Amino acid sequence: MTSIANMLRSAATSALAGSITCVAFAAAPVAPVRDVPETLHGVTVHDPYRYFENSKDPEVQTWLKAQGAVARSTLDHIEGRDQMEKRIAELSAATGDSIRGIVRMPGDRIYYQKRGARERQFKLVMRQGLHGAERVLVDPEVDARRTGVPHAINYFVPSWDGRHVAYGMSAGGSEEATMYIVDVRTGQRVGEPIARVQDSNTSNVSWLPDSKSLTYNQLKVRKPGEPETETYLDSTVVWLKLGQPESSARPVFGPTLNRDLGLVRLDVGAITFTPGSPWMVARTTDTTVPEGLLFAARVSDLGKSPVPWKRLSTAADKIVRIDLQGNDLYFSTYKDAPLYKVMKLDLRQSDLARAPPNARAPKKGVIKIYNQRRPTPLASGRRW
DSSP: OHHHHHHHHHHHHHHHHHHHHGGGSOOOOOOOOOOEEEEETTEEEEETTGGGGOTTOHHHHHHHHHHHHHHHHHHHTSTTHHHHHHHHHHHHHTTOOEEEEEEEETTTEEEEEEEOTTOSSOEEEEEESTTSOOEEEEOHHHHHHHHSSOEEEEEEEEOTTSSEEEEEEEETTOSOOEEEEEETTTOOBOSOOBSSOOOSSSOOEEEOTTSSEEEEEEOOOOOTTOOGGGTTSSOEEEEEETTOOGGGOEEEESTTTOGGGTOOTTOEEEEEOOTTOSEEEEEEEOSSSSOOEEEEEEGGGTTSSSOOOEEEEOGGGOEEEEEEETTEEEEEEOTTOTTOEEEEEETTTOOGGGOOEEEEOOTTOOOOOOOOSSOOOOTTOOOO
16 A cells, blocks of 8 residues: 555656646647637527537647647656556556456346456457356457457347347447347357447347347438537437348337427437337437436337337436336336335336336435346446
8 A cells, every 4th residue: 555655646746747847848739719609598609619520620630639749748758657657557457357247148148248457358258157168259359450440349238048149349449339249159240230329328229029130229320511410319219130131120219200209309219128028118318317208019019110109208207217027117216206216007008197106215215226137228328
């Protein structure tokens, strides 16, 4: 502990010395001010740097590179920086392997991401039971070596029968994930890569109970000239049969598809399925708040155009998490319950007002759900 404290004190002293010597370096470039006023709900909002939204503008790129050069020069002149970087790397390597995102599925199949102490990226691995041999299903370094660009796994969702895993992977440090499906038995990819399937705070990929198809939320293709602000608007939930080309996928839920449901352009949809349940539940959230809208339909209606979705709730119902079992939808809400309560809704009636409470928080406590049987589309992005 003493050596670490001394190292931190040394770092602070070095950083201060570095900040003092920075005055001798070239000054950082100053971005021109080009105010763009906009009136929103009667209030004029000034944006002096809106032109920075176009990251491909040569002027913007020149400014960013110049800022990076100044920062790099400043950091490189901090006394003791190289020694500190080396020591931090040694301490990090001594912590051992890192494991995250553990998912336990029926049949005692366990999936998780693992990064070795001296490895750059997390791999997707699985094992049969706690004592089973570990198998690597996806190694992003394979794609990195093939392309020369770093890759990382964004999310993964195993099928119910355990034969396939859908996962998202992005390149170059971006969050622009492409979805792939891997055959657990062979380790080979199945079907085509599906672009623009991101994990925007929710698990947007869901397998149907028979594990022969899945739904996923896909961002639209921006038209030429459309601003980057259009990227996350009008996303659509798509249904695809395993191994089929993307051209055969069918849109089943979204603001441009279900205009009568009251969805807004920023709503991100996802569908929940559970083996043994004849129902599916669509949920939306604009990703800024946990409350969203809920809709239900029978799984057998997925092939209809349009799917006959029935509204279950609004944002005013303050539902933040859900779990589907048989004909019942369990949900967590803080409506009239600031410490949360769990309710149970019979989907055959679909009347939220008649949903009985399943659990209430104690007087001096709060309900917190820790675990769930499998990944489910939740507004918080957690598994409970």
